[in-house]
Amino acid sequence: MIVKDAQFVISNTDYRKCPEDGKPEYAFIGRSNVGKSSLINMLTNRKGLAMTSSKPGKTQLINHFVINNEWYLVDLPGYGYAQRGKEGREQIRKIIDSYILKRTQLTCLFLLLDCRHEPQKIDMEFLNWLGEESIPFAIVFTKTDKISKGRLADNIAAYTSKLQETWEELPAIFYTSSEHRLGGDEILNYIEKINKTL
Ligand SMILES: Nc1nc2c(ncn2[C@@H]2O[C@H](COP(=O)(O)OP(=O)(O)OP(=O)(O)O)[C@@H](O)[C@H]2O)c(=O)[nH]1
Numbered sequence: 001m002i003v004k005d006a007q008f009v010i011s012n013t014d015y016r017k018c019p020e021d022g023k024p025e026y027a028f029i030g031r032s033n034v035g036k037s038s039l040i041n042m043l044t045n046r047k048g049l050a051m052t053s054s055k056p057g058k059t060q061l062i063n064h065f066v067i068n069n070e071w072y073l074v075d076l077p078g079y080g081y082a083q084r085g086k087e088g089r090e091q092i093r094k095i096i097d098s099y100i101l102k103r104t105q106l107t108c109l110f111l112l113l114d115c116r117h118e119p120q121k122i123d124m125e126f127l128n129w130l131g132e133e134s135i136p137f138a139i140v141f142t143k144t145d146k147i148s149k150g151r152l153a154d155n156i157a158a159y160t161s162k163l164q165e166t167w168e169e170l171p172a173i174f175y176t177s178s179e180h181r182l183g184g185d186e187i188l189n190y191i192e193k194i195n196k197t198l
């Protein structure tokens with residue numbers, strides 16, 4: 001799929017105030033700083049469309065971007081940012097969880113994992129929660145430019161075997177580098193394929 005047009009539409013804390021025109025939407029979630037907003041900029045080929053920062057906790061709202069006037073990309077706040085304090089983290093989790101559970105237009109959620117790390121408890125808990133709630137999701141390993149091919153293969157193997165402890169069938173898995181502009185076409189083609197079935 002070619003992204004001909006990408007526009008910011010609205011930011012919200014409340015899923016009920018998100019656009020109501022029924023277009024399908026694809027949202028990005030994961031720990032703070034994993035690269036959600038950067039991935040949106042890479043997919044749309046627009047540098048500053050989503051706000052990014054080297055400091056975690058940049059995105060604090062649900063942000064809708066309309067693509068080719070047909071579907072939405074949604075940038076969500078990250079979970080698990082320690083510096084925010086317990087209350088702040090719980091508030092963000094409320095925004096994220098209610099969006100994911102209640103937003104009927106949500107067609108697929110992309111869960112981003114930093115490929116440099118071993119499986120993290122908070123991500124595994126989040127994945128299991130998605131499974132319990134029957135939320136359709138795919139996995140994206142980000143920042144693949146930051147490690148060697150060998151270490152990447154080891155880390156993916158560790159994740160895969162951890163996932164297989166709980167999941168019989170693995171979801172779609174993507175590998176990206178927003179820095180080197182890799183892996184975007186595969187995600188866009190996946191979205192296009194789903195859009196065609198709707
Ligand atoms: N090397 C490299 N850096 C990346 C990549 N993706 C993101 N980054 C960097 O990681 C930092 C965080 O990126 P963001 O896109 O703001 O992360 P986020 O997940 O949106 O973070 P929050 O909004 O805080 O939840 C920035 O400094 C980015 O430049 C990547 O693929 N490779």
Ligand SMILES: [Mg+2]
Nearest residue numbers: 036037058059
């Ligand atoms: Mg962000």
